[in-house]
Amino acid sequence: MTTRTASSPSGDLSLPALPLGQILPWAIFGGLLLILALYFVGAEQGATSMFSGTAVHEFVHDGRHMLGFPCH
Structure with a gap:
């Protein structure tokens, strides 16, 4: 078992891509609000x-x- 410290590299981190079709309705709703x-x-x-x-x-x-x- 290995322990990681704050200074050790954590490897490859990638964020999942969100399709524009999922973000656009919420962005429009937020903009209207x-x-x-x-x-x-x-x-x-x-x-x-x-x-x-x-x-x-x-x-x-x-x-x-x-x-x-x-x-006034």
């Missing part, structure tokens, strides 16, 4: 508002300032 989050943080108020009232604006208010979006 990011765009939706960016809209709500950056533009959900005033003329571009999708919801009436200020509930969404107040919910993302601190995050909006932290990310550098002006809101």
